Amino acid sequence: MKVFISVDMEGICGVVGDRETDPENGGDAYRMNCHRMTAEANAAIEGSLKAGATDILVADSHWNFDNLVPEELNPSARLVRGYPRPFSMVQNLDGSFDAVLGVGYHAMAGTTRSIIDHTFSGKIRSVEVNGRVTGETGLNAYVAGEYGVPVVLVTGDSAVAAEAKALLPRVHTVAVKEAINTHAATHLHPQRACDLIRAEAERAVREAAEIEPLVASRPVAMAIDFKGTEGADWAELVPGVTRVGGTRIEFSAPDFGAAFRIFYACMHLSSSE
Numbered sequence: 001m002k003v004f005i006s007v008d009m010e011g012i013c014g015v016v017g018d019r020e021t022d023p024e025n026g027g028d029a030y031r032m033n034c035h036r037m038t039a040e041a042n043a044a045i046e047g048s049l050k051a052g053a054t055d056i057l058v059a060d061s062h063w064n065f066d067n068l069v070p071e072e073l074n075p076s077a078r079l080v081r082g083y084p085r086p087f088s089m090v091q092n093l094d095g096s097f098d099a100v101l102g103v104g105y106h107a108m109a110g111t112t113r114s115i116i117d118h119t120f121s122g123k124i125r126s127v128e129v130n131g132r133v134t135g136e137t138g139l140n141a142y143v144a145g146e147y148g149v150p151v152v153l154v155t156g157d158s159a160v161a162a163e164a165k166a167l168l169p170r171v172h173t174v175a176v177k178e179a180i181n182t183h184a185a186t187h188l189h190p191q192r193a194c195d196l197i198r199a200e201a202e203r204a205v206r207e208a209a210e211i212e213p214l215v216a217s218r219p220v221a222m223a224i225d226f227k228g229t230e231g232a233d234w235a236e237l238v239p240g241v242t243r244v245g246g247t248r249i250e251f252s253a254p255d256f257g258a259a260f261r262i263f264y265a266c267m268h269l270s271s272s273e
C-alpha cells in the first residue's frame with residue numbers, strides 16, 4: 001500500500017507566529033519548528049506503517065519546501081524536497097497511491113480563530129472551485145481526486161480540522177491546538193500531539209479503500225479574489241484568465257490538474273513584487 005504525506009508547518013503543534021515559520025528570519029524558533037514538523041511527519045509515517053503501508057512518500061510542503069530534517073525522518077519514507085514544483089504540496093502524487101495525509105495544515109485565508117490562516121499566498125483573499133471557497137486542504141484534495149486518491153487524514157488546529165470535515169465528510173482529523181486568534185493558541189503537549197497523529201493515521205490509512213476521493217466536476221471553474229488590485233493586475237497576464245473586477249479573476253479548465261496549474265501560475269505572478 002502506498003501512502004503520500006504532505007507536511008506543512010503552520011499547523012504543527014507549538015507554531016503560532018509568522019516569523020517562526022520563516023526560514024530567512026525565523027532563527028532558532030524556525031529551526032525548532034523544523035524538528036517539531038519532522039516529529040509529526042514521523043508520527044504519520046509510523047501510523048501508516050502500522051496500517052500496512054509499504055511505500056511512503058513525504059512531500060515537504062512549507063515555504064521553499066526544504067524544512068524537514070532528512071536525517072531525523074523515519075528511514076521507511078522517501079522525501080520530496082525543494083522548489084519550485086508544479087504540483088506544489090502534492091508533487092509526485094499519482095494514481096498508484098492509496099491515500100493522502102495532510103500534516104501541519106492550516107485553515108484557508110479569512111478563517112476566524114485559526115493559526116496563520118492563508119491560501120497559498122498572503123496576497124490572496126479567497127479561492128473558489130466551482131463556486132465554493134476552498135483552502136489548501138481542498139485544493140490539494142482536488143488534485144488527489146484527479147488521480148482517484150482520497151485525503152484520509154488532516155492535522156493542524158481545530159479550525160483546519162473543521163474545514164476538512166466540511167469538505168471531506170469521512171476524513172480523519174487531529175486538532176493539535178485551538179486558536180485564540182491568528183497568532184495565539186492553546187496547545188497539546190507535542191508528544192501527545194504525535195501520539196494522536198500516529199493513532200489517527202493508522203485508523204485513517206486502514207479505512208482508505210472506503211473513503212471517496214474528492215473529484216471536481218468538469219469543466220472546472222475557478223476564481224481568485226486578491227487582497228489588492230495589483231494581484232489581479234499580474235494574474236490577468238495568464239492566457240485564459242478573465243479580469244472580472246478590481247481584485248477578482250476567473251478561469252476555467254478541462255480538469256483540475258489543468259486548473260491547478262493556472263491557479264498556481266496566477267498565485268506566483270501575484271506574489272512578485
Ligand SMILES: [Zn+2]
Pocket residue numbers: 008009010061062063
Ligand atoms: Zn506553510
